[in-house]
Amino acid sequence: MNRDFFRRLAAFRQRDRLDRDLREEIQNHLAMQAEDNQRSGMDVAEARSAARRQFGNSTVLVEQSRETWGWGPFERLGQDLKYAWRTLRNNPAFTLVAILSLALGIGANTAIFSVVNAVLLRSLPVRDPSQLVILGASADVAIPGVRVQNSHDKTDPVTGRRFYNTFPLAVARDFRAKAADQVDAFAFFSPGKIGVNDSAGSRPGFLTLVSGNFFEALGAPMALGRGLTDADDQTGTSAIVITQFFWEHSLNSDAAILGKVLRLNGAPMVVVGVTGANFRGVSMAGFDGPADVFAPLNAMETIVPDEFRGGSRPKAAPDYWWVQILGRRRPGVSMQAAASRMTAIFRGTLADSGLAALQHARNPRILLDPGDKGLNPLRERIQFPLLILMVVVGVVLLLACVNIAVLQLARAAARQREMAVRLSLGAGRARIIRQLLLESLSLSALGAVAGMSLGAWGAPVIAHFLTALPVFSSAWLDLSPDLRIFGFTLLATVSTAALFGLTPAWQATGVDIASSLKDAPHHTSRRGAFRLGKMLIAGQTALSLILLGGSGLFLRTLRNLYHLDAGFDRGHLLLFRLDLRQFGRQPEQADQEFERILEAIQNVPGVRSAAAMSHLLIGGWNNSTELSSPRTNWQPVDTSLNFVTRDFFTTMRMPLVAGRTFQPSNAASTAPEVVINQSAARELFGGRPAVGQIIHQHTGNPIIDVQVAGVARDAKFNDLRREIGPTVFVPFASSYRFLSRAFAVRTSGDPLTIAGPIRRVIAAINKDLPMTDVKTQTALIDESLHQERLFAALLTLFGGFALLLAAIGLHGVTAYTTARRTSEIGIRVALGAQKGQVLSLVLRQVLWPVAVGAIAGLLVSRFATRWIESFLFGVKRLDTATFLAACCVLILVALAAAFGPAWRAARLDPMKALRAE
Numbered sequence: 001m002n003r004d005f006f007r008r009l010a011a012f013r014q015r016d017r018l019d020r021d022l023r024e025e026i027q028n029h030l031a032m033q034a035e036d037n038q039r040s041g042m043d044v045a046e047a048r049s050a051a052r053r054q055f056g057n058s059t060v061l062v063e064q065s066r067e068t069w070g071w072g073p074f075e076r077l078g079q080d081l082k083y084a085w086r087t088l089r090n091n092p093a094f095t096l097v098a099i100l101s102l103a104l105g106i107g108a109n110t111a112i113f114s115v116v117n118a119v120l121l122r123s124l125p126v127r128d129p130s131q132l133v134i135l136g137a138s139a140d141v142a143i144p145g146v147r148v149q150n151s152h153d154k155t156d157p158v159t160g161r162r163f164y165n166t167f168p169l170a171v172a173r174d175f176r177a178k179a180a181d182q183v184d185a186f187a188f189f190s191p192g193k194i195g196v197n198d199s200a201g202s203r204p205g206f207l208t209l210v211s212g213n214f215f216e217a218l219g220a221p222m223a224l225g226r227g228l229t230d231a232d233d234q235t236g237t238s239a240i241v242i243t244q245f246f247w248e249h250s251l252n253s254d255a256a257i258l259g260k261v262l263r264l265n266g267a268p269m270v271v272v273g274v275t276g277a278n279f280r281g282v283s284m285a286g287f288d289g290p291a292d293v294f295a296p297l298n299a300m301e302t303i304v305p306d307e308f309r310g311g312s313r314p315k316a317a318p319d320y321w322w323v324q325i326l327g328r329r330r331p332g333v334s335m336q337a338a339a340s341r342m343t344a345i346f347r348g349t350l351a352d353s354g355l356a357a358l359q360h361a362r363n364p365r366i367l368l369d370p371g372d373k374g375l376n377p378l379r380e381r382i383q384f385p386l387l388i389l390m391v392v393v394g395v396v397l398l399l400a401c402v403n404i405a406v407l408q409l410a411r412a413a414a415r416q417r418e419m420a421v422r423l424s425l426g427a428g429r430a431r432i433i434r435q436l437l438l439e440s441l442s443l444s445a446l447g448a449v450a451g452m453s454l455g456a457w458g459a460p461v462i463a464h465f466l467t468a469l470p471v472f473s474s475a476w477l478d479l480s481p482d483l484r485i486f487g488f489t490l491l492a493t494v495s496t497a498a499l500f501g502l503t504p505a506w507q508a509t510g511v512d513i514a515s516s517l518k519d520a521p522h523h524t525s526r527r528g529a530f531r532l533g534k535m536l537i538a539g540q541t542a543l544s545l546i547l548l549g550g551s552g553l554f555l556r557t558l559r560n561l562y563h564l565d566a567g568f569d570r571g572h573l574l575l576f577r578l579d580l581r582q583f584g585r586q587p588e589q590a591d592q593e594f595e596r597i598l599e600a601i602q603n604v605p606g607v608r609s610a611a612a613m614s615h616l617l618i619g620g621w622n623n624s625t626e627l628s629s630p631r632t633n634w635q636p637v638d639t640s641l642n643f644v645t646r647d648f649f650t651t652m653r654m655p656l657v658a659g660r661t662f663q664p665s666n667a668a669s670t671a672p673e674v675v676i677n678q679s680a681a682r683e684l685f686g687g688r689p690a691v692g693q694i695i696h697q698h699t700g701n702p703i704i705d706v707q708v709a710g711v712a713r714d715a716k717f718n719d720l721r722r723e724i725g726p727t728v729f730v731p732f733a734s735s736y737r738f739l740s741r742a743f744a745v746r747t748s749g750d751p752l753t754i755a756g757p758i759r760r761v762i763a764a765i766n767k768d769l770p771m772t773d774v775k776t777q778t779a780l781i782d783e784s785l786h787q788e789r790l791f792a793a794l795l796t797l798f799g800g801f802a803l804l805l806a807a808i809g810l811h812g813v814t815a816y817t818t819a820r821r822t823s824e825i826g827i828r829v830a831l832g833a834q835k836g837q838v839l840s841l842v843l844r845q846v847l848w849p850v851a852v853g854a855i856a857g858l859l860v861s862r863f864a865t866r867w868i869e870s871f872l873f874g875v876k877r878l879d880t881a882t883f884l885a886a887c888c889v890l891i892l893v894a895l896a897a898a899f900g901p902a903w904r905a906a907r908l909d910p911m912k913a914l915r916a917e
Helices: 002-013 014-037 044-055 058-069 072-089 094-123 169-178 214-218 244-249 296-305 335-349 377-424 429-466 483-508 515-519 524-562 587-602 650-653 678-685 751-765 776-784 786-820 822-830 835-871 880-906 910-916
Strands: 133-141 162-164 182-198 201-210 222-225 241-242 259-264 267-275 293-296 326-329 363-368 573-579 609-613 623-628 637-644 656-659 673-677 693-699 705-710 729-731 740-747 774-778
Touching: 014 044, 014 678, 072 429, 094 377, 094 483, 094 573, 094 786, 133 335, 162 693, 169 182, 169 326, 169 335, 182 214, 182 267, 182 296, 182 335, 201 296, 214 326, 241 259, 241 656, 244 267, 259 293, 267 296, 267 786, 293 296, 326 335, 335 363, 377 429, 377 483, 377 524, 377 786, 429 483, 429 786, 524 835, 524 880, 573 751, 587 609, 587 740, 587 751, 609 650, 623 678, 637 678, 650 740, 656 776, 673 678, 678 705, 678 729, 751 774, 774 776, 776 786, 786 835, 786 880, 835 880
Parallel strands: 201 293, 241 267, 637 729, 673 705
Antiparallel strands: 133 162, 133 326, 133 363, 182 201, 182 259, 182 326, 222 267, 241 293, 259 267, 573 740, 573 774, 609 637, 609 740, 623 637, 623 693, 656 705, 673 729, 693 705
């Protein structure tokens, strides 16, 4: 086989010499035969003619000989490609429209698929990721008294079964000690952003605390140094590992990084390793990733402030569930066997906890999920939006294919004489179809090249919009191209070429040779093409209507959310965050410094009031506690929690409907004071007055008595879409201390103009303390509507593109229709038809498929809009006004596109038309 291949390759490289030798040999045979004929008595001309007859068709013999050399098919392919490129070059308008259409369609699909690949398909860049498992726990009902941290816990609404993704530290240790023969379990905890200092200054970084076997069990690659070990995860150790991303982008690829001391929130730690490229932990988003710095779990009290580790609760407390656990299965161990073994260990640990709530947990067990892609809260949040976008861009690509197919059919009308000539000269139909498909493939390839560039630009933009929630502020996606992306683009290229090329190619070669050579325009083969063109226009109209209707629904959703009453005044508010963790402040020192800063801000000209809070409103983050009252039989009610200063309600213009805000010292009260919202008041007290009442706040052990000082108006907390639930506002000093706070400043003018003066007064108190996340409340709300804005923007863009394609296709079909009916129109005009009648005749023929397509689009929309119903707000998925407006726009575009050819037909000179006939 290899010898045959090299023989063919050698023949191809020497094809000119071989071809020359073959022709010389044929000429020699003809000359010898002619000489023999002359000796038999023929004259010279008759001898040569007889020799050619006796020898046979020399051209056919040459072709047959070339076939034996093995490179004939490649040569014909090259000829067909040259012909295809020449044809496209001679039709620049059609070629440009087709390439731009395909570039947008393939580019949009490539961009979305790049994000899909990064979020849903890529595995962790570690050793044998298929052996990794994610550990979760479940119980028949929620376990009371458990304090969870960084949890994605959830309750099954049907069965009431509770699912946990965090564990107490004792469980992680028991798994490692008692199940090591089946699963090598490793634990980690991500407290979020920290301050990283060295002699060059301070920069933020995301911290992940890990068990000593994290790097070894995970099989994480190392670029420099080593990973953390069990020896590092001992009390008093100070080793850390940084990621290559952080090393390059924040530490300028410091060549002396190993052994260097970095201060994490003021605590000195020594760098012992740098991870390999593209490794940033086991999660790509959320508060559990991606990481910049890895430190041992035992360093938690040293690095992490109270506010990010459950207050002052000991890290080993059995009711403090804060670590997440992954594991690597040993060879030959099944998921079921490992889960059974670890369930037994889990139940034993709970039984030994000494806490009745844990000992009496109902049917606790361990659940194992595949861990090859790591923890992925991002996947759960944007998987469905991604699939919706994938369908939308698929529709766009289908529209592009339909439009090019329509234009190809119109071009076929102009090329039917060419096809008839080629067929009459003996060209096979298969060869012509192959040439036409190569034209389509060339168009698709050019569109794919442009689309890849567009996709490379669009993927980060789409990823940014999809991950633009504060909870995903640390999202990091690997969008670099790989074989999957190239394979997808190749598949899209070939598929589109087949979609828009095959049927027009078949139609183009199905001509009546005799009538086409006589220039007769009325032959049945073209009627089939005309009917097909009308069907394609109807399909294009239906798809365009779906996109336009969806665009209208999302635009109305966006408008409704922007005009929604959030319960506070969003205007003239400047927001920012200050973080004292990197300075090693004690909680009391931080409280005093924050108070000085707040007082200084209130004295800045142009500032009306200022307040601090733990959670920005409509910021995406949510903290919760549990409250109870006699009305609830002291059963806890899940309640959103925000720590605020006393001027919070004035600054946010969130009025109190009863009572007052906190007293400055709360010294006169027997219990700490809180303010609750109207929803909490209804839940806890029904119609009874809430002010002055004592309620329980379930923050763990012991339960705290708090007194209701006031009731605030209901307001949105972390999400505009979410129904307003019970919320409690607690003064900062009444609980554990915060070393970072968010600030809201109400101004009399443009909030952003006050940022500079505020930055200066903060620098006067602490010159090294930066303002971060500086934005207005309006901008924060804009960010919270990222998905709605993305859908509205993309559907509007693609809807406009669909309209443009529909206009081009309709124009082409109308031009083809009028050209085909030239003689008929000429006869009508000669018999007295008026311009208006001819105009109406042509427009009716074109608008019929548009009307049919609009009806089909409305019917399909009844089902298609079900998939986006959950994204809509304040508008029905079958909103009549929206789809009626889309239909009107489509009809107007269709009339505008068809009017030009129809007007030219109405002004047709009947004498010229009849002479052409």
